[in-house]
Amino acid sequence: MNIIVCIKRVPMTQEADLEIDELEKDVKKDALPFVINDWDNYAIEEAVLLREKTGGTVTAVTIGTEEDEEILRRALAMGADKAIRIDPGDLGLDGFVTSRILAEVIKGGDYDLVLTGLQADDYNCGMVGMMLAEHLGIAHAAGVTGIEPEGREATIRVELEGGMDGVLKIRFPALMSVQTGINEPRYVSIMGIRKASKKELKVIKTGDLNLTEDDLAQRTTVEMVFLPPETEGAEIIEGDSSMVAEKIIRILAENGVSV
Amino acid sequence: MADIFVVVEHRKGEVRDITFEMLFKASELCKESSHNLTAILLGGRDSAFLDDIAPWADRVITLEDERLENYNPDLYKEILHRLIQKHHPFLTFIGHTSFGMGFAPALSVKSGYPIATDCIDILIDNGRPMVTRQIYNGKVFSKDSFRESEGYIITLRQAVCTPEKTEERRGEVFKSELPPDLPEPRQEFMEFVEAGAGEVDISQADLLVSIGRGIGEEENVATVKELADLLGGVISCSRPVVDKNWLPSYHQVGTSGKSVKPKVYLALGISGAFQHVAGIAGAGTVIAVNKDKKAPIFRVSDYGIVDDLFKVVEALKVKLSG
Numbered sequence: 001m002n003i004i005v006c007i008k009r010v011p012m013t014q015e016a017d018l019e020i021d022e023l024e025k026d027v028k029k030d031a032l033p034f035v036i037n038d039w040d041n042y043a044i045e046e047a048v049l050l051r052e053k054t055g056g057t058v059t060a061v062t063i064g065t066e067e068d069e070e071i072l073r074r075a076l077a078m079g080a081d082k083a084i085r086i087d088p089g090d091l092g093l094d095g096f097v098t099s100r101i102l103a104e105v106i107k108g109g110d111y112d113l114v115l116t117g118l119q120a121d122d123y124n125c126g127m128v129g130m131m132l133a134e135h136l137g138i139a140h141a142a143g144v145t146g147i148e149p150e151g152r153e154a155t156i157r158v159e160l161e162g163g164m165d166g167v168l169k170i171r172f173p174a175l176m177s178v179q180t181g182i183n184e185p186r187y188v189s190i191m192g193i194r195k196a197s198k199k200e201l202k203v204i205k206t207g208d209l210n211l212t213e214d215d216l217a218q219r220t221t222v223e224m225v226f227l228p229p230e231t232e233g234a235e236i237i238e239g240d241s242s243m244v245a246e247k248i249i250r251i252l253a254e255n256g257v258s259v
Numbered sequence: 260m261a262d263i264f265v266v267v268e269h270r271k272g273e274v275r276d277i278t279f280e281m282l283f284k285a286s287e288l289c290k291e292s293s294h295n296l297t298a299i300l301l302g303g304r305d306s307a308f309l310d311d312i313a314p315w316a317d318r319v320i321t322l323e324d325e326r327l328e329n330y331n332p333d334l335y336k337e338i339l340h341r342l343i344q345k346h347h348p349f350l351t352f353i354g355h356t357s358f359g360m361g362f363a364p365a366l367s368v369k370s371g372y373p374i375a376t377d378c379i380d381i382l383i384d385n386g387r388p389m390v391t392r393q394i395y396n397g398k399v400f401s402k403d404s405f406r407e408s409e410g411y412i413i414t415l416r417q418a419v420c421t422p423e424k425t426e427e428r429r430g431e432v433f434k435s436e437l438p439p440d441l442p443e444p445r446q447e448f449m450e451f452v453e454a455g456a457g458e459v460d461i462s463q464a465d466l467l468v469s470i471g472r473g474i475g476e477e478e479n480v481a482t483v484k485e486l487a488d489l490l491g492g493v494i495s496c497s498r499p500v501v502d503k504n505w506l507p508s509y510h511q512v513g514t515s516g517k518s519v520k521p522k523v524y525l526a527l528g529i530s531g532a533f534q535h536v537a538g539i540a541g542a543g544t545v546i547a548v549n550k551d552k553k554a555p556i557f558r559v560s561d562y563g564i565v566d567d568l569f570k571v572v573e574a575l576k577v578k579l580s581g
C-alpha cells in the first residue's frame with residue numbers, strides 16, 4: 001500500500017506566556033519551540049505500521065519553510081521512505097488553500113491512502129484532511145482510531161463522543177484523519193534523524209504548480225486575535241505550599257468531601 | 260429572505276444536544292435578520308424526531324432512508340450539497356462533532372461555500388457572517404471573516420449555547436425521497452462499539468484527583484494515585500494520559516471520555532481544552548493547579564493555584580499523613 005502522510009510543524013504553546021503580535025493577527029512565535037503536530041506524529045506512525053504490514057511506500061509531505069524540514073527528517077527517521085516539502089513562498093494559507101496545494105501535489109500519484117492528523121495544535125480547525133479528500137475526490141473519514149486493511153477496502157474505527165466508536169468499511173483510495181492514541185509513536189533518536197538524512201527530500205515551489213489565483217485565494221481571514229482576561233473567574237490561592245494545602249483541605253471539607 | 264439551514268444530528272435514535280444548540284443560535288440570528296430557519300433531518304425510515312425538531316424551525320426538510328440512520332459522510336455530504344444547490348442557504352450550521360468533522364469541510368469544497376469550524380460565536384456584519392473561534396487550545400481568541408459568497412458553512416462548538424425556546428415556530432414539514440441518482444457511498448456503517456465498564460466509575464466519585472500531560476512521566480502517576488487514596492478520592496485524567504497508556508481509558512474525562520459530576524474536581528497539570536472541560540460541566544467546585552497562569556482551565560475553575568503541581572501534591576501528602 002502506498003501511503004501519503006501530510007504533516008505540520010507547530011509552535012508549542014501549552015506552557016508559554018503568549019503575546020499578540022503587532023498586527024494582531026497571530027501570536028509572537030519567534031521565541032516559541034516548534035514541534036511536530038501531535039496528531040501528525042500518530043499519523044506517521046500509523047502509516048509506517050501499515051507499510052510494515054502490507055508493503056509499499058510512505059511519503060511524508062509538508063507545506064513550509066526550510067526550517068520545517070526538521071519534521072520531514074523526523075518522519076524519515078520514523079520509517080517514511082520519501083519526503084516532500086512544498087514551499088509556499090509568501091502565500092497566506094487557510095485550510096482551503098493548504099488543502100488545495102496538497103491536492104495538486106498528491107493527485108495523479110500512485111497512492112492508496114492519505115493520512116492527516118485530525119487537527120493541528122495551533123489553529124485547531126480540523127479541516128485540511130476532509131477538504132483534501134474532496135479535492136482528490138476520494139472517500140474520507142475523520143477521527144480514525146483503528147485501520148485494518150483487507151484488499152481494496154479497510155475496516156476502520158471512527159471515534160464518536162462519550163467513549164463510543166463507529167465501525168465502518170471504507171473503500172480505497174481513501175483519506176483518513178487520525179486521532180491521538182491510535183498507536184504508540186516510536187521514539188526518534190538524533191542518530192536516527194542523522195541517518196535518515198540520506199533519504200530523498202524533494203522541494204516543490206507552489207509557484208511551479210498548476211494553480212489559479214482562485215485556488216490560492218483564502219476563503220477565511222483572521223481579522224484579529226486577542227488574549228482573554230487572565231484567570232478570569234478563579235479565586236487564586238496564594239502563599240507557601242503548606243498554606244495552599246491547608247486551604248485545599250478546607251475547600252474539600254466545605255464542599256462535603258470528608259478527608 | 261434566505262434560509263439558515265441547521266443540520267440535525269442524531270445517534271442511536273436520539274437527537275443530540277448540539278442540534279438544539281444550533282437551532283437556538285440560528286433562531287437568534289433569524290430574529291435579527293428575518294431569515295427562515297430550516298432544519299434538515301436526514302434519518303432512518305421511522306425516526307421519531309420530527310416532533311422534537313419542528314417547534315424550533317420554520318420548516319423541516321426531511322429525507323428518510325435506512326442508509327441515513329447511521330453515520331455516513333458520503334451520503335450526508337451529497338444530499339446536503341444538492342439541498343444547498345436548490346435552496347442557496349445563507350448559512351448552514353453543522354455541529355463541530357465527530358459527525359460534523361467527518362464531512363463539513365468536504366461539503367464546503369464541494370459546494371464552494373466557505374467554512375469556519377469550531378465556532379463559539381457568530382454575528383452578521385453588513386450581510387456577512389463574522390465568527391469567533393479559539394486557537395492555541397483556548398489560550399487565544401480569533402475573529403475571522405469569510406470571502407464573499409452566496410452562502411457560508413459554520414460548524415458550532417458543543418455546549419457554548421444554552422438552548423432556550425423563546426418562541427414557537429410551527430415547523431412545516433416537507434418530506435422527500437432520496438434522489439435516485441445518488442452515487443454509491445464509499446463507506447458503509449457496520450456497528451457501534453461502546454467502551455466497556457472499567458474497575459472504577461469516575462462519574463460516581465465525590466472527589467476526582469485528575470491529572471493531565473503536566474504529570475510528565477509515567478512514574479509520577481503513582482504519586483498522584485497515592486494522594487487520591489489519602490484523600491479518599493478517585494484518580495481521573497485528560498486524554499494524553501490515556502493516549503500514552505498511563506491510565507486505562509475509563510479514567511478519561513471529556514467529550515470522548517466521560518462526563519463527571521464530583522463535588523470537587525482537582526485538576527493537576529491540565530490546560531483546559533474545551534474537549535476536556537466539557538466533561539466537568541457538572542462538577543461542583545473546581546480547583547486547578549497549573550504552572551501557566553494563562554492556562555484556560557483557570558477560566559472554568561473556582562480556585563486556582565499557579566504553581567508546580569508536584570509541590571502542591573507533596574504538601575497535601577505531608578498535611579494528610581502528618
Ligand SMILES: Cc1cc2nc3c(=O)[nH]c(=O)nc-3n(C[C@H](O)[C@H](O)[C@H](O)COP(=O)(O)OP(=O)(O)OC[C@H]3O[C@@H](n4cnc5c(N)ncnc54)[C@H](O)[C@@H]3O)c2cc1C
Binds near residue numbers: 015396530554
Ligand atoms: C475530537 C477530540 C476529542 C477529544 N477528547 C478529549 C477528551 O475526552 N478529554 C480530554 O482531556 N481531551 C480530549 N481531547 C484533547 C484536547 O483537545 C487536549 O489536547 C487535551 O485535553 C490536553 O490535555 P492536557 O490538558 O492534559 O495537556 P496539555 O494541553 O498539554 O496541558 C498540560 C498543562 O500542564 C501544565 N503543566 C505542565 N507541567 C506542569 C507542572 N509540573 N505543574 C503544573 N502544571 C504543569 C501546562 O502548563 C499545561 O497547561 C480531544 C481532542 C479532539 C480533537
